[in-house]
Amino acid sequence: MDTLVSTDWLSRHLDDPDLVVLDCMVRTDETEAGIENRSGLEDCRRGHIPTAGFADLKGALCDQDGPVEFALPSPETFCAAMGRLGVGDASRVVLYDALMSAWAARVWWMLRWVGFDRAAILDGGLTAWTAEGRPLSTQPAAHAPKRLTPRPRPRLIADRDEVRAAIADETVRLIDTLPAASYRGEMALYGRPGHVPTAINVPGTELVDGTGRFRPLSELGAMHGFDRGQRAITYCGGGILASANAFVMTRLGFRDVAVYTASLQEWAADPSNPMTVDA
Structure with missing residues (x-):
């Protein structure tokens, strides 16, 4: 699997047993106080690529008590969170969002940071998927928890x-x-x-x-x-x-x-x- 995959590739491989698809979206809103980032979980629940789970950069995938927004968790904490999403050492992962793939890239880089190299970004993300009339789902992901071993690359x-x-x-x-x-x-x-x-x-x-x-x-x-x-x-x-x-x-x-x-x-x-x- 290349590190960048097309919507056609993903459509053909959605049912592969080792493939985990993750929606990584964060919503950015303008408020009176300025820009506010919030979890895209509710958007994911309203419609996501079939089989996709949700990688929450405002939740389990960050240190919410850290000194800055999106502060890195420990490698062990990150791997445990990914394991709960069904990502294991032998998994393949496809990441997407609806905003220039930047949120997906952050999760991709964090996976690389903990020593996992079997991840790809969906080119064009959810925007390309829906523009082509491909299906969305509201069904929760059904991936069994897996073990992702941290092998950090500091x-x-x-x-x-x-x-x-x-x-x-x-x-x-x-x-x-x-x-x-x-x-x-x-x-x-x-x-x-x-x-x-x-x-x-x-x-x-x-x-x-x-x-x-x-x-x-x-x-x-x-x-x-x-x-x-x-x-x-x-x-x-x-x-x-x-x-x-x-x-x-x-x-x-x-x-x-x-x-x-x-x-x-x-x-x-x-x-x-x-x-x-x-x-």
Whole structure:
């Protein structure tokens, strides 16, 4: 199974006994207080791809007592939650959402972080599936619990100290994956405007086309035109778009990619962490 699968492939393999399909959607709403993220569980219950369970990035798949939104749980806690969804060491997993596959990419990256490499993202997600008139279901998933063994890869996650050190380290590439206006400092999505010094901008929103499918690898390669053997750290606001870029970079053959999962939620909140804006 490739790391990116089509709606046609998924339709043909839905009944495979080792395949677990997971809806990863998080709802983002604008409120008087700003942007609010909430679990997409109710949307999933109203209609999901048949056999799909729900991977709750606002619930069991995060540390809800952590210092930032979407804080990583321990590898053991994450694997236990995935096991309850029917994901075991011998499973294959297909992940999807309804928003540029960024939420699905976050779960994909977390699975990779705990040592699981048998996961794929559904290209185009739920939007592509429904646009083609494919069926939805309201039936709960019926996967038996499995054992997912944690085999952590700590280099896939970067922390604030590594990002600080990378500013002055020419061997490490920092990649801001927020929209260009945020990168330039024209808008402040996370407290302070701008970006981490020395970071380049590869917006995660530009990885997909108008249908929500990932752009061809040739186009994505041109967007990531730097040394594929170099250490690279992606970040955004909460490690979501950054995971989409990390997913793409892995498909392109980059060999040492990490996601700064706390991202600007943590970085911008501390005035001792430098930020710069374009002149």
